[in-house]
Amino acid sequence: MTDIRIRTEGRAGRITLTREKALNALSYDMCMAVDEALNSWATDPAVQLVLIDAEGEKAFCAGGDIVEMHSTGTAGDYDYGRRFWRDEYAMNARLATYPKPVVAFMQGFTMGGGVGLGCHASTRIVGASSQIAMPECGIGLVPDVGGSHILARLSALHPGAGAWIGTTGHRLKGMHALFGFADHFVDEHHWPTLKAAMCESGTPGIPAHLGADDLAAQADFYIEMKTIAAHFNRAPSKIAASLAADPSELAQQALKALSRADPLAAACHIEILRRLGPKSTIREALTLEYRFTHRCMEQGNFLEGIRAAVIDKDRSPKWPHAALADVPAAQVEAMLAPLGADDLTFPEDPT
Template structure:
């Protein structure tokens, strides 16, 4: 497949995203190819570890390829998107639960669907150019591909902040928030990957890790924790509105551009997952409840139209003029019954 290069080199199973001109955006076919390779290698004794990387300097993976989702959804065909998300989420779970080490090299943009591939392995490497984010609320989705689990496990109220604002994390911020493990300058990656292939020695990663350049989130922690401690989106907005400082004004401006229903559901999802003995599968199940309904009942098609297709940047969001009703959040996140996300051994 021209969009992805899958092979075994030395002791490593290698998966390289090669859609450089599309910022390595993840297509449905790429998801299926990754999943198939992981299945094959799980029981292949010649494969000691898996290495995930991508061509180019601009992006590891800037997200899912949503052109086909939009085209089918606007015709009233919601099955394509639902199947895509179902199979993508199963692949995300496979990476998270994989029986062998998975090492990912995350240069440039790692956003949305890229987080689902790159941030659930055992060893996640970032560099000077890394910019990791979950920007889904900006197009009428919620942080998915297992990202809601990472947000729920992030320190303090970083999960609510990162999930609703789509803040782009550099290397230090990504490590602080639990989206990455080691900072290694990108110039050292080719030699490191060659050594990993040859030796299979994961100790090389910690040995080569350096202290990353200072991030932004640590200095913002007190403000984030104070402003994002509310039970609902309305609580958070009330606190931000009552404050008259640069952080509150900047944050409110960002949130005002995003879909209110998505924001409210994101806060609720993070809280639900944080309150339980959460698992990746529980997180994916909750995400799928939203994405299964996102085109038919949510704002996804309007968000994609306004930001990506027409590019007028003037989406007509639901609940733009009034608080999001609690019942609307419940309806997006209620169980799907026979349509619920399942995993192989459950079927």
């Protein structure tokens, strides 16, 4: 496959996304190739570490390949999208519970499906170019691929932060990603040498002198995050009004982003975070996410979101609800209700 390069190098299994012109967006076949490699390497004694990276400077992975989902969904075929999500989520779960160290180097855009591929690794590395976000609510989807698991844990430490980042698609730039989505900030000119050392040693160790430790930058963002998250740590019907009453630039930016999001998806994301809590597992998160994505084309607004963002590119989606406060609780409950025989299941690791 030309979109992904999978091989072993030294003591490492290597996965490199090579779809640079498409910002390394994940196709279904790419997801399945990753899962197959992970499954194979799990019991291979020659592979002591898995290293995931991508070609190009602009993006590690800017998301999933959603155009085909729109094509099949508008034709009334919802099974393609459901199969994509079901199998992708199984791969995300395998990554998050992998028995060997997994290292991800995430330059540039890491969004949506890219978060599912990189941010469940046991060692997550970012640099100055990194921008990590979960912008799904803007296209009628909830933050998925296990993103709600990360955001739920972040919310446990900083109440409201997960709802803020998830409903607005706020981009965590560089060192800011260390709040939940990454473990180490390393100058990107060190990455080639670091990758070579990891492949040779089979260990994910990072020399202390390589990790930048700009406490001032982290402290400034921490204060901002606490301030803005407080607006989202309240009933969904009161979030917009709280933001509107705050004249700060950050609050007004959040209000603008929230107003662009699909109110139904935003309400469902907030409810998913409420149900998960700090001790939830990746599989519990993916199960809730799948209940939404299974229904989002037929009963939600995902197809309209893709039309506005990717197909017609008019950036003017016609959401059924005017605002987050207008979404009935019963509709949120219906979108997240168990699917019975269609609920998400996970294959045994490894086979």
